[in-house]
Amino acid sequence: MSFIEIRNVWQAYGDHVVLERLKLTVEEGQLCTLVGASGCGKSTFLRLLLGQERPSKGQLLLQGKPFPAEPDASRGVVFQRYSVFPHLTVLDNVTIGLELPRAHLTGRLWGSAKRRAREEAAQMLEKVGLGAAFHQYPSQLSGGMQQRLAIAQALIARPRVLLLDEPFGALDPGIRKDMHALLLELWRESGLTVFMVTHDLYEGFHLGTRLLVFDKVRIDPQAPQAYGARITYDIPLNSDRRQTREAIAALPPHVLDAINPVSQENHDER
Numbered sequence: 001m002s003f004i005e006i007r008n009v010w011q012a013y014g015d016h017v018v019l020e021r022l023k024l025t026v027e028e029g030q031l032c033t034l035v036g037a038s039g040c041g042k043s044t045f046l047r048l049l050l051g052q053e054r055p056s057k058g059q060l061l062l063q064g065k066p067f068p069a070e071p072d073a074s075r076g077v078v079f080q081r082y083s084v085f086p087h088l089t090v091l092d093n094v095t096i097g098l099e100l101p102r103a104h105l106t107g108r109l110w111g112s113a114k115r116r117a118r119e120e121a122a123q124m125l126e127k128v129g130l131g132a133a134f135h136q137y138p139s140q141l142s143g144g145m146q147q148r149l150a151i152a153q154a155l156i157a158r159p160r161v162l163l164l165d166e167p168f169g170a171l172d173p174g175i176r177k178d179m180h181a182l183l184l185e186l187w188r189e190s191g192l193t194v195f196m197v198t199h200d201l202y203e204g205f206h207l208g209t210r211l212l213v214f215d216k217v218r219i220d221p222q223a224p225q226a227y228g229a230r231i232t233y234d235i236p237l238n239s240d241r242r243q244t245r246e247a248i249a250a251l252p253p254h255v256l257d258a259i260n261p262v263s264q265e266n267h268d269e270r
């Protein structure tokens with residue numbers, strides 16, 4: 001049994017078909033990077049995995065059982081921006097990631113449970129490099145620090161699946177490089193299964209163990225919304241860089257055009 005199985009999933013909004021015939025199996029610990037033209041449904045796919053939406057057709061299975069129908073502690077998520085609570089301090093932003101799943105009714109822990117949650121949050125913040133920023137508010141942090149905070153908040157409840165929607169898209173190249181190193185470090189030590197949407201081809205194939213390309217196979221110019229995107233390429237990324245480069249070079253030009261290759265020197269080899 002695969003860790004995750006996507007069985008013939010379709011997603012449509014009215015008569016607008018966004019995704020069609022998605023079929024995929026993912027083993028635990030894989031880091032899947034998702035690329036494709038703007039608007040082809042990558043974020044929609046993440047929302048299905050998160051449980052924010054239900055598919056129009058098909059099934060998403062986690063260890064053979066339907067994915068929980070609502071967002072819960074099994075999945076963490078980081079968006080490009082605005083994932084954190086602006087009115088909470090850095091430490092409270094991460095502590096609340098433990099409080100919400102553990103204290104269903106009030107969303108708050110008290111006494112020793114609260115103290116332990118704050119200690120766990122502090123350790124997680126040290127790990128992502130925010131050990132000196134516990135009492136600051138998100139607006140006082142740089143973009144890179146805010147994304148470190150969002151990652152800490154997503155990871156504190158120890159999810160099994162981490163969903164990242166262009167998490168580094170708004171950051172400068174130098175900061176991105178630091179964030180790539182942080183993500184790989186956290187992924188390696190946690191054994192998390194990761195799905196990450198990116199528009200940066202380099203990011204896609206240097207961070208991922210697998211690159212998934214979303215694209216439309218069927219296009220009707222008279223009815224542009226009649227058909228959705230599928231996973232048209234599923235490229236294993238391994239240490240054989242030559243093989244990877246050949247696979248990428250074989251992608252159709254319109255797919256390559258949709259992904260902005262960021263200059264090579266800004267990126268580390270995995």
Ligand SMILES: Nc1ncnc2c1ncn2[C@@H]1O[C@H](COP(=O)(O)OP(=O)(O)OP(=O)(O)O)[C@@H](O)[C@H]1O
Pocket residue numbers: 013016018036037038039040041042043044045
């Ligand atoms: N709740 C919704 N209701 C109606 N249409 C929606 C809804 N959510 C998404 N869509 C449509 O689905 C399509 C896919 O959107 P989505 O954001 O998933 O694409 P994407 O590949 O992530 O795009 P980008 O790369 O630009 O972020 C878009 O045309 C969008 O307008």
